[in-house]
Amino acid sequence: MRTQVGIVGAGPAGLLLSHLLALAGIDSVVLETRSRAYVEQRVRAGVLEHPTVELLREVGLAERLDREGMPHEGVSLRFEGEDHRIDFADLVGRGITVYGQQEVVKDLIAARLRDGGDLRFEVADVTLDGLADTPVIAYTDADGQRHELRCDVVAGCDGFHGISRGAYAPEMFEREYPYAWLGILAKAAPTHHELVYANHDRGFALYSMRSPEITRLYLQVPPDTDVHDWSDARIWDELGTRLAAEGFTLNEGPVLEKGVTGMRSVVAEPMRHGRLFLAGDAAHIVPPTGAKGMNLAIADVRVLADALTAFLARGDERGVDAYSDTCLRRVWRAEHFSWWMTSMLHVAPDGDAFTRRLQLSQLRYTVSSRAAATSLAENYTGLPYGGVR
Structure with a gap:
């Protein structure tokens, strides 16, 4: 079997990448070890950044999101028994939408199947070979048959415990x-x-x-x-x-x-090895406090889809060569924001009084300074694509 892009993993990253590539006329096959029912019911993140929502609208995936999603124009920081609202709309002119990751996955699967997308669930014994120049993904299908899928490139969207990150030795932070x-x-x-x-x-x-x-x-x-x-x-x-x-x-x-x-926080550098490109949790993990996990995955594949389209359709390698560095700038910004939110809001397990005083000082400053509140709002609602330097 042959395709242009072999995608390992049917989470938001892999499914959205397949959808974006299809819009550009690029063929792909998505392989997933779990069943369709499992991935559609797996409860994960629920906060969509403003750029994520805009992208889903742009590519025709927001009909149910716009109908059932819950737009929020702020969040509350609650400490010392009082609420302090961070008004996103006032500070940065945008907000977020609460819409479960499993709902995004359902929408993506429905769209890919409607458009003739090749999704293969319940595969097993997946292996990667020839990543330097002629990638081959071998796997066993749900009926026990062994297959080889030959690709131009492989997108590893199979999460932290998937096989893609283990196919090479990135530097781990x-x-x-x-x-x-x-x-x-x-x-x-x-x-x-x-x-x-x-x-x-x-x-x-x-x-x-x-x-x-x-x-x-x-x-x-x-x-x-x-x-x-x-x-x-x-x-x-x-x-x-x-x-x-x-x-x-x-x-x-x-x-x-x-x-x-x-x-935990984890970053793999680089996010590319030959013709293997990592995206989403396969490349990075953030603590959930900043609500960045799924949004980072979607940002990755937006960049990757453009890069692969230029490479496969026109032979232009500039995007694929810049892919890792481009994505890592956003990844490290999200890692910092998530670390900052986590350290500001969680009580140290050793009861360190000094750290506790620092937390309260930071919280008071964040809710009393428009500049500090704007920084929180800007990062939480999502920096514009291409706006991270």
Whole structure:
């Protein structure tokens, strides 16, 4: 079998890349080890930056997003028992949209299948070879048949634990954080119209939502936390304590999902090896505090789609040669912002009083200085594509 671009991974990065390439007349095949049902139901991020929303609209993928997405024009920083709203619309003239990653994936899969896209789920034993000049992806299909897919290039969009990053030896930059998030998805109507980031003496908490009926909430916990030690009642009690503020109420309801997620920063440099190009979590991980993971993946493939189109359609190699450096500028900006939000909002596990005072000082400055609030709003809502130098 032959195609121009072999794409490993059917998450937002791989699926959007396939869609963008198809619009430019470039063929691709998407390979995914999981089932279609699994990738469509896998709950992940829910915040779309302004440039992400604009891109999805531009390429015809925003019909349901515009109908069901929840636009937000700000967030609240809650500390010392008080709310302080960061008004994105006033500060930078744009906002974000809450729309679950799994919903983006559903929209992408539907669009690719509607347009005749080649998506192959439940493949196994995927291997990569010939990455220097003649890539071959070998895999076993759902019926147990072995295949070889010959490509001009390979896009590794298969996440942190996928095979693509392991196909070469990039330089790895990593940081582990001394805390994790205990997250729940609850069937409870949101009581606040925007996200709330709370810094409390007992630890960080995040109040968010996925729909008018579903809330998504998080608590800072130690990385070795066993989710079974946290009953639903204990979680709701702790959320009530950390999110407490005058006039704020917290709806409780059945917990639909519960899990603990560790926090780390990882960057692989370079994001290219011969004719293999990494995108999304295969190349970088950010702590979730800055809401950058899926948005970075989408930014990567926007750059990659243009670069591959120029290369495959016209033989112009300038875009592919610049791909890694171009993407890494945005990646490191997002890493810094995510690190900054994380360090400002999470309570140090050793109870360091000096760090605690620094956090409160930074929070007070951020909500009282228009310049500081603008910097937060600018980064949170998403820097314009091509605007990172």
